[in-house]
Amino acid sequence: MSFTLATWNINSVRLREDLVLKLLSEQAPDVLCLQECKSPVEKIPTAGFEALGYTHMVARGQKGYNGVAILSKIPMVEAGAEDFASLGHARHIAGRLENGVTIHNHYVPAGGDIADRDVNEKFGQKLDYLTDMRDAFRTSAPKRAILVGDLNIAPREDDVWDHKKLLKVVSHTPIEVEHFNDVMTAGDWHDVTRADIPAGRLYSWWSYRAKDWDAADKGRRLDHIWATGDIKDAAHSSRVLRDARGWEKPSDHAPVFATFDL
């Protein structure tokens, strides 16, 4: 079977229900992973999603902050949710498809403004979240698995608009990239997007604060699709739907897509 998966930080699923419906209608991914839903699960507006055929959902939520959900046209059952770094935040949900593939959807902490855990507790929480992910994958090696989400780290020089300018900016600091790479190694995860699009500037997020985000193009690739080594070769057709960043009242993130033949 072949299925297309998308991941999107929606920055409030209730405020942007119409944008989710637009994406589902126009792009019709089989599975859509959302982050920053900013909603309790029972207040996620599922009726419209169901009407478009997305009758399966697994989610974790909380009022006002965080929140992750997976919508699917393909039968899917919940496959766990973990509270990495014991923050008490709704940042992870996993679902399992009929073909035995597990999809992990993560919203990694942004980490605040200062890249020093001694003066910024949020930065420490971000590093701890990644360390807990690494340790979990060392304990139990994932198989036939996909990991997506807003990982809030742009690991490569061509994942940011200016590598040198961003070396001290949270999301692109060497210690974050080191933690990011340790998670990948521990789970035998492979970067699906960069396997398909190996070189060149590629972004999935542009700040709301830029006057003209499109022309300035000061973006970062914060949103990722990974696959374990046993299924990585099944992935193809990766893309970022940059257009979505220009929609009316947009999220500051654009959706990232990949297709898997499994």
Add this chain to the structure above:
DNA sequence: ATGGTTGAGTGTCAA
């Protein structure tokens, strides 16, 4: 160096 914008929810924090 600083400030710029947005969302949730009504203070101001988080991003």
